[in-house]
Amino acid sequence: MTYIPKPKLHHPQLPTNKLGFTHRDYEGSISTLCAGCGHDSISAAVIQACFELDIQPHRIAKMSGIGCSSKTPDYFLGNSHGFNSVHGRMPSVLTGANVANKDLIYLGVSGDGDSASIGFGQFAHSIRRGVNMLYIVENNGVYGLTKGQFSATSDKGSKSKYGAINGDSAIDMVSIAMQLGATYVARSFSGDKSQLVPLIKAGMSHHGAAFIDCISPCVAFNNHVGSTKSLDYVREHNETVNKLDMMVDHEAIVADYAPGTVEMVTQHDGSVLRLRKTSPHYDPSDRIQAMNYLQERAAAGEIVTGLLYVDPEGTDLHDYLNTVDKPLNELQTEDLVPGSEALKKLNESLR
Amino acid sequence: MEPTNIAAPEYFHKVVDCQWACPAHTPVPEYIRLIAAGRYSDAYMVNWRSNVFPGILGRTCDRPCEPACRRGRVEKEPVAICRLKRVAADNKDDIRDRLPGIPVQKNGKRIALIGAGPASLTVARDLAPLGYEIVLFDGDPKAGGMMRTQIPRFRLPEAVTDEETGYITEMGLDLRLGQRIDSLKQLLTEGYDAIFVGSGAPRGRELELPGRQEAAANIHIGIDWLSSVSFGHTDKIGKRVIVLGGGNTAMDCCRTSRRLGGEEVKVIVRSGFEEMKASPWEKEDAQHEDIPILNMLVPKEFRHKNGKLTGVVFEKVQAVYDAKGKRSLVPTGEPDPFFECDDVLLAVGQENAFPWIERDIGMDFDKWDMPAVDAVTFQSAIPNVFFGGDAAFGPKNIIWAVAHGHEAAVSIDKFCHGEDVKDRPAPDVALISQKMGIHEWSYDNDISNDQRYRVPQRDKEVSLKDVRVEVELGFDQKLGYAEAERCLNCDVQTVFTPSLCIECDACVDICPMDCITFTANEPEEELRHHLQAPANNRTQDIYVSPELKTSRIMAKDEDVCLHCSLCAERCPTGAWDMQKFLLDTTQAGPACRSR
Ligand SMILES: Cc1cc2nc3c(=O)[nH]c(=O)nc-3n(C[C@H](O)[C@H](O)[C@H](O)COP(=O)(O)OP(=O)(O)OC[C@H]3O[C@@H](n4cnc5c(N)ncnc54)[C@H](O)[C@@H]3O)c2cc1C
Ligand SMILES: Cc1ncc(C[n+]2csc(CCOP(=O)(O)OP(=O)(O)O)c2C)c(N)n1
Ligand code: SF4
Ligand code: SF4
Ligand code: SF4
Ligand SMILES: [Mg+2]
Numbered sequence: 001m002t003y004i005p006k007p008k009l010h011h012p013q014l015p016t017n018k019l020g021f022t023h024r025d026y027e028g029s030i031s032t033l034c035a036g037c038g039h040d041s042i043s044a045a046v047i048q049a050c051f052e053l054d055i056q057p058h059r060i061a062k063m064s065g066i067g068c069s070s071k072t073p074d075y076f077l078g079n080s081h082g083f084n085s086v087h088g089r090m091p092s093v094l095t096g097a098n099v100a101n102k103d104l105i106y107l108g109v110s111g112d113g114d115s116a117s118i119g120f121g122q123f124a125h126s127i128r129r130g131v132n133m134l135y136i137v138e139n140n141g142v143y144g145l146t147k148g149q150f151s152a153t154s155d156k157g158s159k160s161k162y163g164a165i166n167g168d169s170a171i172d173m174v175s176i177a178m179q180l181g182a183t184y185v186a187r188s189f190s191g192d193k194s195q196l197v198p199l200i201k202a203g204m205s206h207h208g209a210a211f212i213d214c215i216s217p218c219v220a221f222n223n224h225v226g227s228t229k230s231l232d233y234v235r236e237h238n239e240t241v242n243k244l245d246m247m248v249d250h251e252a253i254v255a256d257y258a259p260g261t262v263e264m265v266t267q268h269d270g271s272v273l274r275l276r277k278t279s280p281h282y283d284p285s286d287r288i289q290a291m292n293y294l295q296e297r298a299a300a301g302e303i304v305t306g307l308l309y310v311d312p313e314g315t316d317l318h319d320y321l322n323t324v325d326k327p328l329n330e331l332q333t334e335d336l337v338p339g340s341e342a343l344k345k346l347n348e349s350l351r
Numbered sequence: 352m353e354p355t356n357i358a359a360p361e362y363f364h365k366v367v368d369c370q371w372a373c374p375a376h377t378p379v380p381e382y383i384r385l386i387a388a389g390r391y392s393d394a395y396m397v398n399w400r401s402n403v404f405p406g407i408l409g410r411t412c413d414r415p416c417e418p419a420c421r422r423g424r425v426e427k428e429p430v431a432i433c434r435l436k437r438v439a440a441d442n443k444d445d446i447r448d449r450l451p452g453i454p455v456q457k458n459g460k461r462i463a464l465i466g467a468g469p470a471s472l473t474v475a476r477d478l479a480p481l482g483y484e485i486v487l488f489d490g491d492p493k494a495g496g497m498m499r500t501q502i503p504r505f506r507l508p509e510a511v512t513d514e515e516t517g518y519i520t521e522m523g524l525d526l527r528l529g530q531r532i533d534s535l536k537q538l539l540t541e542g543y544d545a546i547f548v549g550s551g552a553p554r555g556r557e558l559e560l561p562g563r564q565e566a567a568a569n570i571h572i573g574i575d576w577l578s579s580v581s582f583g584h585t586d587k588i589g590k591r592v593i594v595l596g597g598g599n600t601a602m603d604c605c606r607t608s609r610r611l612g613g614e615e616v617k618v619i620v621r622s623g624f625e626e627m628k629a630s631p632w633e634k635e636d637a638q639h640e641d642i643p644i645l646n647m648l649v650p651k652e653f654r655h656k657n658g659k660l661t662g663v664v665f666e667k668v669q670a671v672y673d674a675k676g677k678r679s680l681v682p683t684g685e686p687d688p689f690f691e692c693d694d695v696l697l698a699v700g701q702e703n704a705f706p707w708i709e710r711d712i713g714m715d716f717d718k719w720d721m722p723a724v725d726a727v728t729f730q731s732a733i734p735n736v737f738f739g740g741d742a743a744f745g746p747k748n749i750i751w752a753v754a755h756g757h758e759a760a761v762s763i764d765k766f767c768h769g770e771d772v773k774d775r776p777a778p779d780v781a782l783i784s785q786k787m788g789i790h791e792w793s794y795d796n797d798i799s800n801d802q803r804y805r806v807p808q809r810d811k812e813v814s815l816k817d818v819r820v821e822v823e824l825g826f827d828q829k830l831g832y833a834e835a836e837r838c839l840n841c842d843v844q845t846v847f848t849p850s851l852c853i854e855c856d857a858c859v860d861i862c863p864m865d866c867i868t869f870t871a872n873e874p875e876e877e878l879r880h881h882l883q884a885p886a887n888n889r890t891q892d893i894y895v896s897p898e899l900k901t902s903r904i905m906a907k908d909e910d911v912c913l914h915c916s917l918c919a920e921r922c923p924t925g926a927w928d929m930q931k932f933l934l935d936t937t938q939a940g941p942a943c944r945s946r
Contacts, residue, residue, distance in 0.1 A: 002920045003790040007798035007863045007913055009425045011884040014865065024863070036855040036923025044860035191856060219855065219923045231853055235901060 006030050023051040028078040032071070038190035038216030038231075039069050039138050043076045045193050046107070046136075049200035050077060061097055061104045065090040065119060068145045069111035069138035069216070088119025091126035091135070095317070098131050101327045102318050105204055106133035113143040116152035116171045123173075127180040127209050132316035134203040134210045137173055138190070140218035141229035148221025159226030172298065174308060177211040178291055183314030184210035185290075187305045189234050190217065199307060201246040207268035208314025215303065239297055241279040241306040247272045267312045275307060284310050352875050352906075354897040357846065360780045363932040365892060366909050367842045369432055372419035374754035376778075376936050377401040379416060379432055380842045384794060386438055387835040389828070392446055394439035399446075401936070402436075403473050403519075403753050404498070406511045409437030410823065411502055413630065413748040421841050424888070425864070425911050428803035430838045431826075438831035440511075451480035453523045458482035460544040460767045465532050468496020469749045470740025471549035472519045473756025477939040478763065479522040486543070487524050490531035494520050496551055497741075498749060500578040501600075503607050504819040535736070536709045545735045545763045548722075549756070552741035556700035558595065562653030562660075566695075569660035570653060573604045573698035580607055580818065589693025592616045593663055595650055596698030597627035602634065604696040605642045610818040618644045619663075619690070622680060623670060636822070640815065649680070651687060653695065662691040701746045721745070728772040729759040737762055757938055764939035774945060776937035785843055785929045789920070792929055794843055796916040799836040840914045844932045847905055849896045851926035854903070858918035858927055859883065864911045867918060872904045882908055 006027070014022040026047040031040050050060065057079035064070035066087035073082050081104065085093040094108045108126075115123040115137050126135065141154040148161055152171045159165055177185050184206040188196040196214065203210035215234050217223045223230045228237075261280070265273040275284065283289055290309045297304045326335070355362060365371050369379040378397055385394035398405035412433045420429030460483050464471040467489035475485045493499055494516045498507065520526060532538055538546060555572035557563075563570060569589070573596065579585040592613040594605045597620035608616045618637065620627055624646045627634065634644065648665035655661055665688050668680040703721055708714060715723040715732035722731055724738045731738055739755030741747060762772040785793045807824045808814070814822045826834060859867045865884035872878070878893060879886040886893060891910035898904055919927040937943050 002861075002917060004797045004915070004917075006861070006917065007915055008800055009798060009913060010863060011865045011911055012425065013885050013887065031861075034923065035921045036853070036857045038855070040860050040921075041856045044856070191854065193856070217855070219853075223853075231855060232900075 002030055017051055018054040019056060021051065023047055026050045026057065026077055028073070028075045031075040033068055033075075034220045036219040037068065037144075038140060038218065039072050040075070041190040041193065042136065042138050042196070042214055042216055043072045045190075045196040045200055046076045048193065048197045049204065052197070053201055053204065055105065055204075059105055060107060061094075062107045062109060063090050063094040063097070064109040065111070065114040066145070067111035067114045067143070068218075069140075070109060070114055071145075072138065073107075073109050088114055088117070088122055090114065091119065091122035091131075094133055095126050095129065095131050098133065098317065100329045102132065102323070103327045106131070107204065108133050108135040110135070110137050111144070112137055112139040112141060112151040112153040112173070116173060120152070120171075124176065124180055127177050127182050127211065130181065130183070130209045130314070130316045130320065132208060132318070134200065134206070134212065136200070136203075136212045136214055138216040139173065139213055139229070140216050140222050141227065142218050142222045144218045144221060148218065155228040158228045159224075161221050161224055161227075172294070173211070173213045175291060175294055177209075177213075178287060178309055181209070182211045182309075183208035183311040185309040186211070186307045187213045187215070187303070189215045189238060189305055191231055191235065192238075192305075195240065195243065195305065198244040198246040202244060202267070202271070202273050202307070202310075205246070205267060205269050205271040206310070206314060208311070208316045234303060237301060237303045239279070239302040239304050241277070241282040241304055241308070242284065243276040243278060244307050245274040245276070247274060265310060265312050268314060273307070273310070273312075278306075282306075284308060352872060352878060352893065352895045352904075354904075355892070355894045357894075360778055360934060362892070363782070363842075363844050364778075364934050366844060367932065367934070368419040368421050369416035369430075370842070370934065372415045373402075374415065374751045375402045375757065376934065377416075378842065378933060378935065380838055380840050381933065382439060383430070383432070383435055383835045383838040384840070386435055387795070387832055389832075391439050391442035392444045392449070395443040395446055396449055398436055398439060402750060403476055403756075404469060404515045404749065405436050406440035406515050407498055407507060408749060409433060409435075409440050410507050410511070411498070412436070412750055415750070421839055421911070422837060425839075425913065426802070431803055431806070431834050434806050434823075434826060435831060435835055437825050438828070438835075441825055442828060442831075447518070450518055453479055454482040456482065457484050460484065461486065461542065462763060463488065463538060463541070463543040463546045465538075465546065465548050466496060466550040466740075466742070467491070467494035467516075467528065468549055468551050468740055468752060469498060470742070470752035470756045470759075471496075471547060472516060473753045474547050474549070474739065474760045474763065475522065475524055476519045477757060477760035479519075479524060481764065481940055483767075485522075485524045486527060487520075488527045488530050488532050490529070492529050494526070494528065496549075500581050501574055501603070503577065503603050504581070505606070505610065505814060505817075505822050506603070508819070508821050531707075533707050534709065535707060535714075536712050539712065539733070539736075543735070544767050545737060547759055547763065548731075548736065548738045548742050549740045549752070550705075550742045552701050552703045552746040554702045554704040555697065556702055558650065558697050558699055560650060560652055562655050565658050566653045566655040566660035568658070569693060570695045570697065573600050573696045574701060576696055577603060577607060580611070585611070587612045590614045591692040592694045592696065593690055593692040594618045594696045594698055595663075596620065596700070597622070597629055598698060598700075599629050599633050600701070601696075601698035602629045602637050604698050605637055606640055607818060608694075608696065609640050609642065609815055613694075616642050617690070618642060619648050619650070619665065620644065620646050621649045621668070623647060640811065647680070648688065654689065660693065660695065662689055663695060664689050703742060703745060727758070727775065728762045729755060730762055730766075730772055735766065757936065760939040761937070761943045765944060768944055770944055776943040778937055779935045779942070781933045782844070782846070782930045783933070785931055786919075792843075792916055794840050794931070795836070796840070796843075796914070796929075798839070798913050798915055799833075801833055801837055803837065804830050804834045842932050843914050843916075843929050845894075845907065845912060845914070845918060846928050846930045847894070847896055847907070848926050848928070849899055849905070851924045852896075852899055852905065853924055853926075854899055854901055855923060857921040857923065861917045861921045863915065863917065864913055866907050866909075866912045868906045869899070869901075869903045870906060871902075872898065878906060882906060884908070886910060
């Protein structure tokens with residue numbers, strides 16, 4: 001936390017994107033989180049991703065619940081739409097907004113407490129409905145805001161700052177998301193922006209329910225020896241299955257990798273994902289294999305990160321509901337009340 | 352890259368761009384903070400220790416610090432460092448009780464100083480408090496050298512010169528004003544332990560063109576004419592004046608002419624406007640006083656009628672560049688322009704003149720017939736004769752004369768104590784944490800967004816009427832405060848302790864200037880391209896840590912750091928700290944000696 005506002009001055013040679021913005025133009029107000037909080041790094045990654053995607057800030061709606069993690073949308077995208085809901089209710093508020101106006105880019109930001117405890121049901125239903133969004137859980141294994149109680153993602157056997165051992169089984173958000181039909185699933189780490197930024201970019205460009213479980217150490221309550229969500233622990237146990245580059249404009253692809261180690265995936269919106277495999281046999285298009293692999297590595301004490309599963313042809317809630325092309329909030333009386341002639345026609349068709 | 356050695360005094364000194372650029376290494380941010388705190392006398396004394404003439408320099412300094420100032424790299428203009436000095440001088444209390452005492456018991460050494468300009472006065476100031484007996488000679492009746500005789504009163508009121516030269520001449524010196532030295536050979540026989548030559552560069556360069564002799568009555572050497580105005584011997588000039596030359600002397604000549612009856616005054620230079628030697632602000636001030644500056648005109652002939660000057664003929668030239676990009680001025684072939692005038696002032700350069708130094712006394716002279724002087728010790732081939740100021744390496748400016756004076760005083764002090772003058776003393780440095788609380792620092796870390804303030808000037812109608820009326824009014828306290836707040840406190844260093852870093856990225860994320868990167872180590876050239884933001888300014892260092900836990904390094908580009916402390920505030924472990932780096936050069940006295 002800081003008392004002075006972040007100075008307006010910026011580096012004179014800062015790159016600008018297609019809209020003429022620098023990454024500083026995607027910042028929000030200054031963070032009030034603890035110094036060193038992993039969540040601030042995720043905010044920085046969101047800022048960088050939106051800058052690189054040349055997104056107009058007013059095209060984004062950022063939604064969150066309650067928690068340190070849920071406070072972060074205040075610290076990025078100061079010129080975007082936003083809604084800070086009650087605890088655990090971000091998914092339903094986001095779903096409602098999305099139903100009303102499918103033209104915006106939805107970014108759901110939540111914590112492991114917000115999504116795996118009080119909001120677990122909400123999380124599950126938004127995923128299984130295929131809401132078109134990027135849902136990021138900033139996962140630190142504790143309730144940071146309420147001073148560090150174990151959360152439901154805390155590993156069995158991990159130790160709290162004050163010595164208590166967690167006896168409950170952990171919820172693995174990534175496995176649940178895959179099981180419930182998310183069409184883009186990734187896990188990353190706040191301490192590795194080179195991995196996180198492209199994952200956020202690809203997730204925001206994905207059509208359908210995209211989910212990122214981002215491990216984000218809580219420096220105040222969960223960064224000690226005995227924690228499985230500390231910076232050191234995650235760095236030691238991180239098993240990266242692939243490295244993602246995200247190309248929006250089909251930029252020239254430099255083929256400087258050994259054959260079979262690079263895979264190109266073209267998403268629904270035309271964006272190309274270039275995946276460099278670091279784990280040779282991992283196939284992110286095979287959901288069953290991916291789920292098995294995750295279980296296997298988890299049993300071996302590894303934390304698998306990277307793009308874990310993607311269905312480039314993802315579908316979304318509006319596809320299932322077969323809604324009209326125009327966003328519902330733009331429909332006018334004439335669209336909604338077509339008149340007796342139209343009613344007559346409809347009745348005829350049902351005879 | 353090798354990890355940065357922050358224990359070497361020059362590393363953090365270089366980060367304080369202004370102090371590094373100042374020839375006398377004035378601790379600029381330190382005095383600027385004191386001004387902001389309203390502690391004008393303290394700010395004055397910080398200056399006085401380093402540059403000896405804060406009130407004079409606060410009006411006239413060539414200010415090499417300002418082009419170097421970091422503020423000029425993060426927005427349009429640097430901090431008005433020079434004019435802030437004047438704020439300290441204008442608003443201070445009586446500081447006489449803070450000046451060093453002069454011992455009654457002398458140390459038995461006698462030193463002769465030739466010339467009473469800023470160089471000699473600095474030597475006197477450094478040595479008199481140590482008990483040296485100082486004998487100060489000057490051909491002029493008052494001390495101050497060119498500060499008094501050349502710089503016009505409308506830029507530097509005489510009262511300021513009197514005050515600041517007075518602090519030194521009242522240090523119990525043996526003043527021999529009005530006494531020229533005509534023979535160094537003679538002086539060497541008079542038993543001085545050391546002699547310091549601070550006689551300046553007193554000769555104005557001639558311009559031998561047809562008509563020069565015939566029209567001599569109305570063609571004046573600029574610096575002689577200016578001193579004659581200063582002494583009150585000259586108080587008028589013709590209505591139409593041409594000033595030849597493009598340096599600061601030319602600017603003083605034309606502006607002085609405007610005040611002595613010159614109505615149509617122009618400055619005419621051989622080369623382009625941009626290449627003129629005069630400082631940009633001096634040119635601006637001249638133009639503001641309705642003095643046109645005409646360029647690309649090479650003087651050819653002085654026209655006269657029966658020995659009365661009528662004007663000057665010029666040849667029009669243009670700049671032509673050869674294949675190597677080397678420029679030459681080539682006549683355009685157009686008819687030669689003729690400009691009528693009543694008087695011409697020659698300001699085409701200045702030279703040293705040592706007719707009073709005999710060639711058979713053991714002094715070495717170089718190929719330009721200048722005494723050979725060591726650039727570090729200021730010693731000549733005669734071991735007890737030292738030089739400084741314009742006399743040492745040709746005309747420069749006041750702050751360089753002061754810097755030379757300090758160094759020469761160190762040499763004299765060591766020489767008189769039988770020490771090797773080549774063994775130079777290290778500066779006195781201190782590095783102190785500024786942390787007062789989690790978000791509290793003992794300096795104002797909030798960055799002002801204000802643009803540079805202009806110094807208020809007196810109405811032209813008034814100032815053009817009298818050569819003694821000062822044009823600039825100076826910043827008042829309020830403006831002085833606002834301008835002082837623009838300073839980025841570059842002496843408050845970001846100090847990194849690698850063993851405490853947990854590589855959480857918090858500093859990288861918060862830094863408003865994208866200064867910090869955690870990355871794989873590489874040679875400097877590659878590293879400069881792989882940072883958060885390109886590090887293209889090679890004059891600024893990259894601060895590199897040893898290898899960290901993840902086998903990366905921390906690399907910080909010092910170039911545009913605002914010293915805002917946000918990195919340190921965001922660091923959860925205190926791996927970053929803001930520490931004030933105070934560097935004082937070592938001056939003559941026990942500290943400069945090795946025994
Ligand atoms: C017109 C003009 C304007 C200037 N404006 C500025 C300015 O705005 N800012 C700036 O920083 N600099 C300015 N300068 C330059 C500055 O004045 C000099 O660089 C500086 O004064 C040099 O100091 P000094 O101690 O070496 O010698 P000087 O100041 O030249 O003093 C030398 C003294 O030695 C005396 N002397 C010489 N020979 C003998 C002798 N044989 N015996 C006894 N006495 C002797 C002279 O009478 C003189 O008083 C200006 C110069 C000129 C000509
Ligand atoms: C309805 C309700 N129940 C309980 C709380 C108390 N509470 C606030 S934040 C929080 C947990 C937040 O944990 P998480 O989502 O992991 O966020 P973190 O602070 O760890 O980022 C709880 C239980 C609340 N605000 N509202
Ligand atoms: S309590 Fe933990 S999660 Fe919350 S701001 Fe502090 S470090 Fe971050
Ligand atoms: S900002 Fe202040 S400390 Fe930094 S170079 Fe400029 S005057 Fe000096
Ligand atoms: S003080 Fe720290 S945060 Fe501020 S500009 Fe410098 S490196 Fe960046
Ligand atoms: Mg949490």
